[in-house]
Amino acid sequence: MPEEVKIQDMVTLKTIAETLNTSNDLSLMLDTVVGKLLELTGLTAGWLFLIDERGEYTCVSDYNLPPALIRNDKEPMRSGTCWCINRFKDGRLQHAVNIINCKRLEDAVEFKWGDTQDITHHATVPLRSGERMLGLLNVAAPGKEVFSDSELALLQAVAYQIGSAMERMRLYRAEQRRAELYARLGDFGTALSIAVNECTEANAALSGIVAKLLGKHFDWPVAALIQQTNGTYIVQAMFADGEVWKDADAPLTLEGTHLMDRIVDHYRASMFSADEVVEIFSQSKLDRICNELTSGIGVPLPYHAPEEPGVLVIGTRVRSLDLIKADSEVLEALAEHITASRESQKLADHRHELARLEERNRLARDLHDSVNQILFSLSLTARGAESMLSDTEPVHPAAEVLRDIQALSQEALKEMRALIMQLRPAGLEAGLLSALQEYGAKQGLQVATERKGMRAIPRFIEEGLWRIGQEALNNIRKHAGVFSTCILLEFSDNEAKLTISDRGKGGAKRRKSSSESSLGLSIMRERAQSLGGRLELWSSSRKGTTVTAVIPLPFETQ
Known part of the structure; x- marks a missing residue:
């Protein structure tokens, strides 16, 4: 050369x-x-x-x-x-x-x-x-x-x-992208902690908060929280097109379900092609945005029970595999933040529940020390006065009135004691059935109990069933015309069923048409629904009344 x-x-x-x-x-x-x-x-x-x-x-x-x-x-x-x-x-x-x-x-x-x-x-x-x-x-x-x-x-x-x-x-x-994402992750974590402390509702509200914060702090065009419920994956909350979408009705397609199962089974982040991202969000009416996406990433959310797994999915316009890997790394850290916020919300809910219990206990003590004592004194005074007037000849006309006052005060005292017991459910330490049996005995009822299956249940579910059982026993005492009842508590892997039945005169269905008489039934139904369950009522004038509360149970870890 x-x-x-x-x-x-x-x-x-x-x-x-x-x-x-x-x-x-x-x-x-x-x-x-x-x-x-x-x-x-x-x-x-x-x-x-x-x-x-x-x-x-x-x-x-x-x-x-x-x-x-x-x-x-x-x-x-x-x-x-x-x-x-x-x-x-x-x-x-x-x-x-x-x-x-x-x-x-x-x-x-x-x-x-x-x-x-x-x-x-x-x-x-x-x-x-x-x-x-x-x-x-x-x-x-x-x-x-x-x-x-x-x-x-x-x-x-x-x-x-x-x-x-x-x-x-x-x-x-790639390093610049990673550093930028971790800086955003810090801001996201701070904002999420503040939002969780202010959040008073459960999962759906938290999912919406997370989706909103993902859209605010990151540049992903689409970010969605997907959860499996009853075997079907549904978008719980999603940020897309500059706004938050919550509680989408349409489930994922069969192919989208397979993609979610792949993430859950591998326990780690997985990358999606553009076609796979479109398949995941094909039911979400986001065609324009989905067609602009070039790739996606999904990561499992470990805070859900194994039978109801959750997945965090994002869609990106990034083509570089290195940048996608940086996003994937940060996405796994995001999943940990979301899981931690979920646990923080559970602890906050537990603290609020303890505060409510303490307030009910305080109110029960105040009622016992004030109104309960006054009613007891009223009953004794009426009995003494009625006794003195009954010894006169002829019997003083006021004696009959005092007997009515005594009976009313006794009834009010019984109602007050039942109210105090509802406010402060002493006896649950010995078990739900024992507590209901004791409560029924104080109401003058003979209660036969039976249990099928054994498992631990959360305190809030046990207390909810206790309240429902109390109301059912109150209705039997007031309306059934009998003084005996049977209570059956059944457990399966995923639900608890409490059944209270009597052989009384029925009429529960007729009372449903009366707003005054159906208040107790409405309260029981609302309590069951607040626990995610349902209340079933069967009533016959010949065979009595049966009330059944069916409450779903969380996954029980081994």
Whole structure:
């Protein structure tokens, strides 16, 4: 090789190296280096394809393309395939080579797309960094059909420089993205903690809060919380199109369900293709947004019970696998934050429940020490006065009135004691059935109890069943006309069933039409519904009344 050619090649490589180090913006850097390379080598046109791990290519830079290749917003460079890309995908393009015929230019001539400026051939050079294949660099000039070995060697050296610079920028962008996401994660965690402390409702409210904060603190076009209920995955809350969508009615498709199961079964983040993201949100009426998404990530939410798993899913417009991996890493940390907020809300609910219990206990003590004592004194006074007036001859007319006062005060005292017991359910420590049996005995009822199955239940469910049982026993005492009842408590893996039955005169269904008499039934039904369950009523004038409360139970860890 002549000395001046070597010097020119060294100057070219030096200039390219300096150009590559002038910017951290990939697009600007590539445009600049392609233009500089053509200037130094005397070539006239060049273009650069980036090809991702899935084999999808993008023309990220071009310089002085002939008119035939820039028609319709450079459609020939955005669609179709060619020899160099095919060889790159199947691993046969390892070095700089001459392309005898360019399919894109051949199509331009065949379909008369426009002037090719006498460009028929080009050299193609694979871009790589180590073993990592990145894309292709193509260069051409009018009338030039063959590139010499020295020209190809120079192009190969330049391609190595470009590949190394691209790798450096790839790592820089990934770390920059990761640092940015972790900063946003900190702000998200702070905002979520504040919101949870102010939240007074349960799961649905928390899901809406999380979706809103995801939209506020991150740049993902779509973020959704998906939960499986009764074997069906449903979007619980979602941020999309600048707003929060809650409680979507339509379940995921069968294919979307399989994708969610894949995440849950693997216990880690999984990446989705653009088509898979569209499938997941196909029932959400977000066609416009979904069609703009290029990838997605899903991560399991471990705070749900195993039979009702949850998944956090995002959709992105990012194509770079490295950036997607950075998002995936932060998404797993997000899942931990959401889980922690869920546990914090449970603790807050528990604290509120303890505060309510303490307030009821205080009220029960105050009623016992004041109103209860006054009623007891009234009853004794009326009995004493009635006794004195009954001993006179003739019996004083007021004696009958005092007997009525005594009876009324006794009834009021009994009601007050029942109210105090409802406020302060002493006796639950011995079990729900024992407490109800004791309560029934104080109401003058004979209570037979039976239990089927054994398992621990949360305190709030036990107390809810206690209240329902109390009200049912009160109704039996007041309306059934009998003094015996049967209580059956049954447990299955996922629900508790409390059944209170009597052989009285029935009439519960008739009382439902009276707002005054149906108050007790309404209270029982509302209590069952507040626990996520239902109340069933059966009543007959010949066979009595049966009230059944069915309450779902949370998953019991082993």
